[in-house]
Amino acid sequence: MDSSRHKSATVASVERRPHRRTRRRHYEYKIRIWLTAFSLPTIVGVAVIVYERSSSLPIAIAAASTAAILWAIASAYFFEQLVRPLQTLTNVVGALREDDFSFRARGAQRGDALGDLALEINALARTMQRQRSSARDALTLVERVMTSMQSPVLAFDASTHLRLLNPAAELALDLQREISLDQTAEALSIDSLLAVADEDLYAKDPRSIQSGAGDTRWSVRRTTFRLHGVPHTLFVLSDVAAALREEERLAWQRLIRVLSHEINNSLTPIISIAGSLRTRLPGSVGMDSGANQDMRRGLSVIEERAASLNRFLQAYQRLMRLPNPRLESVSLGPLLEQIVLLETRLRVAISPGPPISIYADQDQLQHMFINLIRNAADAALDPARTQDARVWATWELISSSAIIKIVDSGLGLMNPENLFVPFYTTKPKGTGIGLVLAQQIAIAHKGSVSLYNNPDAIGCIAEVRLPLSSTPVSD
Numbered sequence: 001m002d003s004s005r006h007k008s009a010t011v012a013s014v015e016r017r018p019h020r021r022t023r024r025r026h027y028e029y030k031i032r033i034w035l036t037a038f039s040l041p042t043i044v045g046v047a048v049i050v051y052e053r054s055s056s057l058p059i060a061i062a063a064a065s066t067a068a069i070l071w072a073i074a075s076a077y078f079f080e081q082l083v084r085p086l087q088t089l090t091n092v093v094g095a096l097r098e099d100d101f102s103f104r105a106r107g108a109q110r111g112d113a114l115g116d117l118a119l120e121i122n123a124l125a126r127t128m129q130r131q132r133s134s135a136r137d138a139l140t141l142v143e144r145v146m147t148s149m150q151s152p153v154l155a156f157d158a159s160t161h162l163r164l165l166n167p168a169a170e171l172a173l174d175l176q177r178e179i180s181l182d183q184t185a186e187a188l189s190i191d192s193l194l195a196v197a198d199e200d201l202y203a204k205d206p207r208s209i210q211s212g213a214g215d216t217r218w219s220v221r222r223t224t225f226r227l228h229g230v231p232h233t234l235f236v237l238s239d240v241a242a243a244l245r246e247e248e249r250l251a252w253q254r255l256i257r258v259l260s261h262e263i264n265n266s267l268t269p270i271i272s273i274a275g276s277l278r279t280r281l282p283g284s285v286g287m288d289s290g291a292n293q294d295m296r297r298g299l300s301v302i303e304e305r306a307a308s309l310n311r312f313l314q315a316y317q318r319l320m321r322l323p324n325p326r327l328e329s330v331s332l333g334p335l336l337e338q339i340v341l342l343e344t345r346l347r348v349a350i351s352p353g354p355p356i357s358i359y360a361d362q363d364q365l366q367h368m369f370i371n372l373i374r375n376a377a378d379a380a381l382d383p384a385r386t387q388d389a390r391v392w393a394t395w396e397l398i399s400s401s402a403i404i405k406i407v408d409s410g411l412g413l414m415n416p417e418n419l420f421v422p423f424y425t426t427k428p429k430g431t432g433i434g435l436v437l438a439q440q441i442a443i444a445h446k447g448s449v450s451l452y453n454n455p456d457a458i459g460c461i462a463e464v465r466l467p468l469s470s471t472p473v474s475d
Contacts, residue, residue, distance in 0.1 A: 101129035152237040325361030351394035371434035379410025
């Protein structure tokens with residue numbers, strides 16, 4: 001290989017990654033030794049030839065010195081041409097080791113061993129650069145998918161430290177990414193998740209799995225993977241309660257649709273016939289016999305009960321046709337302060353929380369809180385209670401969710417399993433629609449409603465969990 005090729009195989013910034021001379025370089029040292037060894041016969045030969053011709057020792061020494069100088073210059077040039085391309089390739093390989101794939105050996109050509117080596121290293125750098133670009137694109141895609149997923153996703157390393165979680169996991173498990181990452185599962189109070197088998201159920205409160213109550217049950221899918229050679233466990237949680245609620249809602253909608261159609265088809269002629277029969281009865285009081293009076297009262301009862309049943313069905317039809325929320329910024333504190341004033345049977349106290357603004361449908365939130373406060377007042381005013389009737393509301397901010405609690409001093413829950421079942425009510429004049437409507441409104445706002453007995457006193461707590469920002473749930 002000629003000198004021009006050696007020069008073209010170098011890069012402009014060859015000194016970018018100098019190698020420290022921490023120890024003798026045996027390869028370069030051997031080359032210098034061999035060059036020196038080859039120079040000795042030449043220098044001695046030049047001195048002998050000049051001395052034989054001139055018979056002058058100073059001239060011979062001068063000739064030998066000149067030959068030595070010329071040999072040193074030629075050796076330095078040869079050494080530079082031999083070692084410099086290797087240093088360039090060393091820098092390229094070092095750059096690859098440090099994930100810098102922009103470094104190249106330029107001008108290399110096929111036809112000699114060093115040029116072929118430089119071209120192969122350049123090809124390797126391009127391949128590694130494409131692979132790194134593909135890996136970065138894949139990682140970006142995974143991050144975006146993780147962020148947009150509504151299912152909580154978490155990953156723990158072999159020492160149970162949390163290494164990965166998405167926004168859905170933050171919201172579902174009340175975690176904060178900045179604080180929770182690198183913490184152990186035990187420190188985050190979710191160590192029970194690590195013991196859950198694949199396709200099993202998980203809840204922060206294990207009692208909710210046994211009773212079937214609450215909104216914090218997830219089906220767990222777990223798998224293992226390696227990151228930087230370290231084994232990790234990946235958990236993907238699916239909200240079982242949300243899926244069951246959606247199936248239950250669709251089933252009740254179909255049932256209500258069928259019942260409304262069939263019952264309305266019967267109620268309409270019943271009301272019409274009862275009215276027609278009542279108009280045919282004698283209208284004079286003197287001519288009105290006892291049988292006619294009984295007939296008139298009976299027809300009035302029929303009309304009244306038919307109209308009441310019709311109103312009952314219309315209430316459930318409104319529940320079935322609950323529109324999607326129209327989202328806007330709503331200040332939670334002033335909203336609750338206005339709603340509690342609508343309950344006139346007793347004073348509803350407010351225990352103020354932090355200022356919170358949520359993105360929600362204000363009208364639907366009003367309906368939801370009115371129903372919950374009315375239920376709390378009914379429970380507190382139950383004649384069977386043995387303490388003063390009290391109802392109060394408070395709220396707090398946990399992670400990215402607003403938690404609103406409405407507490408009463410009633411007798412507590414006797415049958416919590418049927419709370420959100422349509423048509424079910426324990427009130428003599430209840431319709432069984434208030435809690436179902438509240439639940440549907442909360443679900444439409446990506447939130448939840450749960451009722452449970454007060455662990456600190458007699459009574460019940462209605463807890464509403466709403467995200468600070470939400471996207472309406474479409475039917």
